[in-house]
Structures are given as C-alpha cells and as structure tokens.
Amino acid sequence: MGNHTERIYLSPPHMGEREQQYIAEAFATNWIAPLGPHVEGFERELAGYVGSNGALALSSGTAGIHLALRLLGVKQGDKVFCSSLTFVATANPILYEGAEPVFIDSEPETWNMSPLALERAFQEAEQNGHLPKAVIVVSLYGQSADMDPIKAICDRYGVPIIEDAAEALGTTYKGKGSGSIGKFGIFSFNGNKIITTSGGGMIVSDDLDALHKARHWATQSRDQARHYQHSEIGYNYRLSNVLAGIGRAQLEILEERIAIRRAIFDRYVEELSQVPGLAFMPEAEFGRHTRWLTTLTVDEAQTGVSAVEIVDALAEANIEARPVWKPLHLQPLFEGCTYYPHQPEESVSERLFHTGLCLPSGSSLTESQQTRVIDAFIQAVNK
C-alpha cells in the first residue's frame, strides 16, 4: 500500500501570475463567447515565438493533426507515414479520414523518426506505386527529430511533412523552432504539456491560405451569408477566448518553465549517476531539448531491476512515473499495419518501450519532492 505522503505527478499544470488577469479581462469585456482578442493575440504570439507566418488556435492538438491531414487532401485508402513511438493522438486522425497509417521506427540518437527506416518505407512505397500523402514526424519528450535528413527524403518524393510538436514547444532544431519546419506544425496545450490552457492546441504554418481554409473548417465551415449556409463538412474545433487568455500568460513564462525542466533533468542525472545501467535520453547537438519529461532506459542486467519494477516501486511511494510510449505498431488498434524498423533486425522503439521510463518533471516540482523521487528510485534499485 502507498504511504500517505502527498502524491507527486508526472507533469501537472503549473499556472503563473498573469493567467487570472487575462481571464478577468475576458470576463470584464464579456469576450466569453468562443472567439475574441485573446485568441488572435495567442495565435500571433505563438506564431512569432516558433517562427511561423501564421497560427490557428484550436480545441486540441489532435484537432490540429486532423485539419492538417485534411489540408493535405488525405482521403479514404491513402497511406500516411507516421512515427511509431508516440501517443495515439498522433495517428488517430489518420483513421478519422479512413486512411492507413504506416509506422516508422525511431533512431537511437534522438528517439525520434529513423531516416533509415523512412528511406526503406519510401523505396517500397515507390515500388508499389503507392506513395503516402503525408508524413507525420513526432518530436518526442521535448527533443526534435533530425529534420534535415527526414526532410531531404520527403522532398525527394514530393511528400509534405506534418510536425507533431505537441511535446516540443520551445524545442529547437538548428536554430529553428520545432513546428516551423514541416508544411504544418502542431502543438498541444493539454494539462500535462509544458504549458497548458487546460485543453487546447495550435496549428502553425507559413501557408496563410491553408490556415484560412482550416479556420473555416474549424468553425463549422460557415459560408459568407446572412443566414446559416454550409457547402463543406465542418468541425467545432476552435479554442475559446477564455482559454486563449490562459495560453498567452503561459507563453510569457515558457522560457522559465523550460529552464526549470532542464534543471530538474540535470539534478536527476547527477544524483542517479551512482546507479549502474541507466542511460538518459540523449540531447542531440542540433538543438535544444526542453526536457519536457526526463526519460531514461534501464539495463536490467546491470541495474538489477527493470524499468517497470521501478515504475511500480515509485507508485508505492505515491509517485507517478510512466513507461515510455508503447509503439503504435504494437497497439491492438493498429494491428495489421505495416511497420519499418530502424534496421531490418533492430526495432529501436520496442527496445525503448521495454526498457524506458519517464520521471516526474513538472516545473512546479519542488526540490524536496525531487529528493523524494531520487530516494525512492535508489531504494527501488537496492531492494
């Protein structure tokens, strides 16, 4: 049984000082009804922050992926290449459109999409005369995928990239913001993300016409007319003005939040260095890893316990840790889908799933809470 100490969460929301002020502003001006000045402000400020021409605020990151697929014309029977090591939200919108996901493995250096696996997938697709309509590249846990080689391959085949940067706001790749490199970039402001609006998302792009079209779809595809007139299928996907107010305040302190998460990571590395067999997720030289979550793998032969045993031991101490994402090609939902491993005999995402875990990394984590996590971790290993 767990003890009665306070629960430590993986990545809880962390509000700053200005959120209430922005919400109050929305109330004072009665901009409660969905759209309003905070929505426009949040879009402008986020696009500026990541370095894209424009942005569209949405009710979730999943909605953003869905609209990006629609903008790229993904339909029934089309194929979409997609990172396998990710949260199911990355691939669900492929199914919404009746298209077929083809899963691409990770590489060991970044834990993100393997250019080797992607290349093989494209070669086979070309041979079969069935190229994908889009490639969804995920940047996981705060680190960018190695975009240059991935983009070179996609460009060679003329297939656009959707960057799922839901976990990578503030992440950089060779000086560019994650999300600004693909044709479309997607962010999430779900409660566990690095900043949150309690729920929300954003799609960014340099293609303002495409964003304009997505904006139309996201508001029930209402045509210009006095009466309610609709010629296309639409969705209710917009973010409310109240939540956008929270998002603006959160964006103002994003850089501080990143610094704190990186400091938490550094402390874990330092204090757990005495434990044999641990390997923290590497930080590639090409950019900034925000360390949204501290993740590591455990070599059971050296450490003496498995990642899952450590997760369970932490749960006993009322601490929320999690295994690394279960690859989508192993999910019952996607049974039968094609999968391209990093090397024909080496599946990196499966190894990461079986040996990896995520530690509490929220920017509100206190030093003493972190000490509790470290102590419980060491105790689990020495049991």
Ligand SMILES: *Cc1c(COP(=O)(O)O)cnc(C)c1O
């Ligand atoms: C959170 C997340 C999403 C979905 O975002 P929502 O805002 O929850 O819809 C998509 N992809 C990844 C990798 C995520 O972590």
